[in-house]
Amino acid sequence: MEYCKIANDVRLGDNVTIHAFVNLYGCTIGDNTKIGTFVEIQKNAVIGKNCKISSHTFICDGVNVGDNCFVGHGVMFINDNYPKSVNPDGSLQKEDDWKHRYVETDIGNNVIIGSNATILGGVTIDDKSIIGAGSVITKNIPSGEIWAGNPAEFKRKI
Numbered sequence: 001m002e003y004c005k006i007a008n009d010v011r012l013g014d015n016v017t018i019h020a021f022v023n024l025y026g027c028t029i030g031d032n033t034k035i036g037t038f039v040e041i042q043k044n045a046v047i048g049k050n051c052k053i054s055s056h057t058f059i060c061d062g063v064n065v066g067d068n069c070f071v072g073h074g075v076m077f078i079n080d081n082y083p084k085s086v087n088p089d090g091s092l093q094k095e096d097d098w099k100h101r102y103v104e105t106d107i108g109n110n111v112i113i114g115s116n117a118t119i120l121g122g123v124t125i126d127d128k129s130i131i132g133a134g135s136v137i138t139k140n141i142p143s144g145e146i147w148a149g150n151p152a153e154f155k156r157k158i
Contacts, residue, residue, distance in 0.1 A: 019037040104121075146158060
């Protein structure tokens with residue numbers, strides 16, 4: 001795991017594969033999961049077992065990914081839908097300043113998320129759903145459906 005930054009507080013399951021240039025801290029990674037190159041997974045994120053997280057993906061604080069999921073290249077998760085860098089007085093924001101805007105995101109089991117999708121904070125993508133490449137997910141996705149586009153729209157049942 002040369003060129004990886006894996007903090008002491010990361011919980012790794014058995015047989016986890018981590019490629020080079022990965023940054024993990026405060027997260028949990030399930031058994032048999034593969035983490036691609038140039039991936040960051042932040043604190044309080046949970047990745048289930050038997051997942052594949054492809055290169056250049058960003059999984060932020062508060063994202064929960066179920067088991068057997070595929071996350072394509074360059075997928076971005078958001079946990080603050082109204083980000084700011086400063087407070088009303090002009091001072092730089094700190095972690096406590098944005099906690100009231102922080103939202104969790106839940107990805108069910110057996111979900112496929114195509115490359116370069118953006119998942120806004122606070123949504124749920126239910127089990128066995130497919131998200132098309134380049135899609136922007138702005139609302140909850142029911143189980144067993146295909147959604148694609150910007151913003152993503154329902155395409156069909158699986």
